[in-house]
Amino acid sequence: MADVLRNGAAEDVAVKLGAFEQQALIHDFSTSVSARFNATLNSLSKWLVAAVFGIIFLWRHDTEALWAGSGSILNAGLSTVLKRILNQERPVSAIRSDPGMPSTHAQSIFYTVMFCIVSMVEYFGLNGITAVISALIFAIGSYLSWLRVSQQLHTTSQVAVGAALGFSFSVFWFWLWDAIVLDAFISHLWIRILVVLGTVAICVSFLLYMFRYWVLERN
Secondary structure, eight states: OHHHHHHHHHHHHHHHHHHHHHHHHHHHHHHHHHHHHHHHHHHHHHHHHHHHHHHHHHHHOSHHHHHHHHHHHHHHHHHHHHHHHHOOOOSSTTTOOSOOSSOHHHHHHHHHHHHHHHHHHHHHOSSHHHHHHHHHHHHHHHHHHHHHHHTTSSOHHHHHHHHHHHHHHHHHHHHHIIIIIHHHHHHOHHHHHHHHHHHHHHHHHHHHHIIIIITTTOO
């Protein structure tokens, strides 16, 4: 009888251990898949943001969209300048050796988030649907920015500062258009020429920058 009980107990332990090992394998597989997904999405995030911005730019195809395009480039340039001034190391300097404060990705993402929200509200008005979509856009931008922390490319503070700067610069840039530039743009031909030529020059410079740094995976 004792042998039967011992054998039964041993079988129970074996079953429990097998179930535990199976759960551990499932957890490890799930974690691995999630990690690969986050890494892939992080590497594609800059192109996704650029694509979204380009789609909205083509959809609007107006002077304010042109102004927003030049602002996005100046926003990225501001991040580059601040990185050199602050010269704060990334959490793992072996992954990226250049400074990490602020996060250029987060700054560009939240500039684009604001551009998306402003464009949607201008065309469809502020209502329950646009408010929900705006919150969803903000959440997606936050998630894409958080990936920079999860991949150890930036600290939380570097991402938070980048996001705040991008959002604030976007607000300032649209305010500048509505408060000052728009009236001058409508009233004076030379202002229209200056804005268009200046925007084209900025866009060409940015394309050269993107080819040199983004394509070569420097950020």
